[in-house]
Amino acid sequence: MSERRPTLRERQRSETRRVIQAHAVRLFTDRGYDAVTVADVAKAADVSAMTVFRHFPTKEDLVLIDQPARLIAERVAASPATHPLVRRVGGALVDAATALTGRDGDEPAANERFLLDCLRLMVSTPALRARHLDSQYALQQAIVDALGDDTADPDTAFRAQAATGACLAAMHTALTRWAEDNGQTELPELIARALAASFGDDVVATGRRD
CATH class of the missing domain: 1.10.10.60 (Homeodomain-like)
Structure with a gap:
């Protein structure tokens, strides 16, 4: 269809x-x-x-972006159910960042500059930091929901929430570094490096799409 x-x-x-x-x-x-x-x-x-x-x-909603959450949830849902949770979630985070920050040669794309501006505002503004935290909780739940039947019972749901929270913490570290260096390093690379530091190189490498 x-x-x-x-x-x-x-x-x-x-x-x-x-x-x-x-x-x-x-x-x-x-x-x-x-x-x-x-x-x-x-x-x-x-x-x-x-x-x-x-x-x-x-007013806070003017800075929040809901597109990444949709992209990440879609990629998690489409990932192989046989892969470990951190591989599915981590791969989705890298894939979504790649889709959102396409570059024209070595210059940041307009969408990438916009995302950087939003991130800087969220980091520097107390009211926006609070809303950003709320959005992270919502993203975590959206990812868990996207895993579908894999979180059908309380124990698997708990493990999914723990794995997702750990992946999002790694992504937050990458986003902060990305803002600090003004986007000089590409965001997908930073997220992959943060995930590798947390879970090992094999998880990140196989988390990406072939």
Whole structure:
């Protein structure tokens, strides 16, 4: 069965959301998160404040990105069920980072620069750090859910949560390093290195797609 294509209304909604968020992150980066209001974002995006809130219920939501969670969950669900949990989750993290940070030669792609700006804001802003932690808990649950029947009983669910939490901790270390060095090292490589340091080279190597 072919995948359903988004309707015109859905595409317009997605584009409006993208434009609002791009302006918000630019303003937050240039002026500081606390100095920018939702009204400032609405004016820059040429929409009403009500439109901003329709797409982003809170100011913090303007910096959060939900696309990585969907990509990671999809890749976990598609990974071989015979692989160890950390291999499935770790491979999905590397694959998703690769998809999100495509480069044009040696220069960071626009999407990669946007992700870097969002990450810096989350690291430097207390209110955003709290929301980032909430999003990590949500991502952990999304990954566990994507494992499906492999977490059907409490014991396997516990092991899945532990393995996923460890992988996400390694990814957080990689994200922090990525922000600190301004994206000079490619994110998938940093995540792979962090996973290797935590679980060994074999887990990372076989976690990637052939």
